[in-house]
Amino acid sequence: MDTLPVLDGVTHRFAELPGLRMHVAEAGNGPPVLLLHGFPQHWWEWRKVIPGLAQDHRVICPDLRGAGWSAAPAGGYTREQMLADVVALLDALDVDRVDLVSHDVGSILGFALCLEHADRVSSHLAFGAGHPFVRFHPRMLTVLWRLWFQEVIATPGLGPWALRSGRLPRHLLHSPTAPDAWSDDDVELFVAPMREPARARAGSALYRNVILGEVGRISRGAYRDAHLSTPTVVLYGADDEAGLPLEFLGGYEDHADDLRQELVAGAGHFVADERPDAVVDHARALFASRG
Incomplete structure (x- = not known):
């Protein structure tokens, strides 16, 4: 993982942050747009x-703590610390x-940034995770079995082993909707970091503390009194195997000034890989609407 993949127009730097050396890929010039990747990916997502956003924006794509070419320290895989990394x-x-x-x-982390540092964000396009105001609906129980891998990854010992094996990360990247969304080289770029023990442990801790931790925070009503002022669009892949109809994903109406939810046809969980055109189009429309 020493060699960075090449993408025309992209430059790389390392930012020395408190307790973390973070890799950042950048492209273009203009108003800054920050892209925060998901798991098990990194900036290459x-x-x-x-290319589409860099035509008239400065595009900033960091590798989050423990991912890609950023350092993978032993600790810090919490919502609070990873948000502090972004700030x-x-x-x-x-x-x-x-x-x-x-x-x-x-x-x-994006919603956390909007809620806790609203002055730093002009607009937010999110996908692959719902808003933090969702309320429990019995229909949600019908898709829980498809998320079996979450507990596996989050379990100390078992999770790092499963990630190092490569089979589980490859399973996560599987897309029945768009099987050609990734080349073999793309998949290897995402799987390879997990073979490093420190990064496999980081991935497990991230799942345990941030992803499943967020489920716990929502279920405990941590956002009951929160208010979202940032103009926000949440996209859902219409073919996401763990997805739910939009009518079950409300709860934000009394908490957000301007939040819309839309389905993206021809996409599952990995919308940026499967329908990058939709991501660029929605982003441009959102940026223009708040301008």
């Missing part, structure tokens, strides 16, 4: 999105305010 990165880059595009665990 945005390879099909960067520290913006400060290190002298970026006061961004438009935000996020996926999966990146969306958990």
